[in-house]
Amino acid sequence: MIKMLNPMLAAIEDPPIDEVQGWVRGRSFPREKPLIDLSQALPSYPPAAQLRIHMSKLVLDGSMSGYTEIGGIPQLRQAYAEEVSRFYQTRIEEREVFITAGCNQAFFLSMLTLGQSGGEVILPAPYYFNHRMTLEMLGMSPVLLPCRPKSGMLPEVKLAEMLITPKSKAIVLVSPNNPSGTVYPARLIEDFFQLAQDHGIRLVLDETYRDFLNPEQGLPHHLLNLSWQDNLVQLYSFSKAFALAGYRIGAITASPEFLDQLVKVMDCAAICAPKLAQNSALFALKNLDHWREGKRKLMNLRADSFRKLFEEENRSRFRLSTLGPCFAYLRHPELGTVSYEVARTLALKENLLTLPGSMFGPEQESFLRIAFANVEIDSFPEMMNRLKNFAPEV
Helix, strand or coil, X not given: CHHHCCHXXXXXXXXXXXXXXXXXXXXXXXXXXXXXXXXXCCCCCCXXXXXXXXXXXXXXXXXXXXXXXXXXXXHHHHHHHHHHHHHHXXXXXXXXXXEECCHHHHHHHHHHHHCCCCCEEEEEXXXXXXXXXXXXXXXXXXXXXXXXXXXXXXXXXXXXXXXXXXXXXXXXXXXXXXXXXXXXXXXXXXXHHHHHHHHCCEEEEECCCHXXXXXXXXXXXXXXXXXXXXXXXXXXXXXXXXXXXXXXXXXXXXXXXXXXXXXXXXXXXXXXXXXXXXXXXXXXXXXXXXXXXXXXXXXXXXXXXXXXXXXXXXXXXXXXXXXXXXXXXXXXXXXCCCHHHHHHHHHHHHCEECEEHHHHCCCCCCEEEXXXXXXXXXXXXXXXXXXXXXXXXX
């Protein structure tokens, strides 16, 4: 009976991507109009062949079935500390790194370490839905910070400061952003960090997609060159950079004092990240810089191609609102129609799977999220054609 279950869970929406994929589950699609799945930010390519060969050898290694240290194998923690140190031109120590089973788990562990039921976390909206779901199932309150389309979906420090209360535990930023794709300027991230410092709370910075940033934009921020340990928790995913999504492997960079408490949560949640995934990530960090750089260029090419198509060949009433390395946020043309129905109709009539803006928070009914990282560039013209079929220019 439902009344015997956790009421906080019962009040939370069903997993959004699973719900959307349920619209097309079990259907067959004609050859002339196959499904174009733009619903999930999953790289369209497999892991590097070199990595897959290495992983096949790891599977035959009987020791891979065992546990590791709760915070991850020391070699991976050290390799990732060196990676972060090189990337941000700073020095990170092994003891400031914790390995997790994906970035979603990194966020969950961090929130459980930071606060308790009744605590508040400032969440820019549109938000990544799993972040809000996590907070609500922990009994914490997501305090929404509206991001305006006219400002490129960038959060505003002054508005955030007005939302801080004695219950506030953290501010969450995701850059490059999911769902909007917006890349936050370094100065903006640093201003939010200063705000967190001023109020004695933490900035939780999710950088799942940082490997796809254009290096011409410079460093994403300079936080790790400051006195950061008391106020910063940085989250990362190997899943996107090395196409290891199903293997579940991520990382946290935080102070040793923070991680000393987080280890208790991990011990209860999973004991450790999968040993196979940890050793795969270690191999990737040591051997696949060139491969990763090629995929960064590919994702930037996809973003540029997507933007160019919308600027030059869009014959629909959809409009491009924001775009980043993996995502585009489209404004749909159906005034008065909820985004859920627009997305569902696109799936059922045009075999085009997108996520409705309503899944990313209030005041998002006019938007759809497009995860173009999931498809090849040669599918883009057909995608545009289906958008035109749904809502042709008048």
